[in-house]
Amino acid sequence: MANEEFTPERLLEFLRQAPAQGVLNPALARSRATALEQLFTALTPEERADIRLIDVDRLAGRVHKMEGSTIRPEVLELYRTRVQDALVDYFAWVKNPKTFATIAGHQLRRGIRGFNVEADNAEEARALENIALLTSERRKDYVSVPLREDVTVYVTNLPLDLSAAEARKISRVVAALALPDAAGASDAD
Secondary structure (H helix, E strand, O other): OOHHHHOHHHHHHHHHHHHHHOOOOHHHHHHHHHHHHHHHHHOOHHHHHOHHHOOHHHHHHHHHHHOOOOOOHHHHHHHHHHHHHHHHHHHHHHHOHHHOOOOOOOOOOHHHHOOOOHHHHHHHHHHHHHHHHHHOOOOOOOEEEEEEOOEEEEEOOOOOOOOHHHHHHHHHHHHHHOOOOOOOOOOOO
């Protein structure tokens, strides 16, 4: 297993593709992806390089501190649980995709439903394709910010009446998360 399998991007890719493959319920995959987007803002560089290093309880604690305790404890606990379940399922899937079964019990499993007829399999494939098309559309309230060739950041929930002072406040939070610049590095605006 290569380390590139254990990045946040690969985990999110799994959650996007799992409904189309019939291994996760689309709503479950979306809810887990949303939780990842909320908690993964506080990943350390080491955790970002290898998600196997993530301690979900500590991660939730860092998010709670970053948010200035404004995130409700029950919402944070929901995110924590969903991220933990997403990690457990992803690690199991990476280990053996053929025998993967989600811990949530929402798997869309052909064998259990008894699809043995070719026409039924074709109908199921069309239904799964429709699910993928319906769930793959990006949210309209995302603002994408390409940072590098392989990294894009998505900002969401910005108010329509965002002031310049509020934008500066957000930029200061983001700047506080950045690593110190390497020698000779320059800003790419």
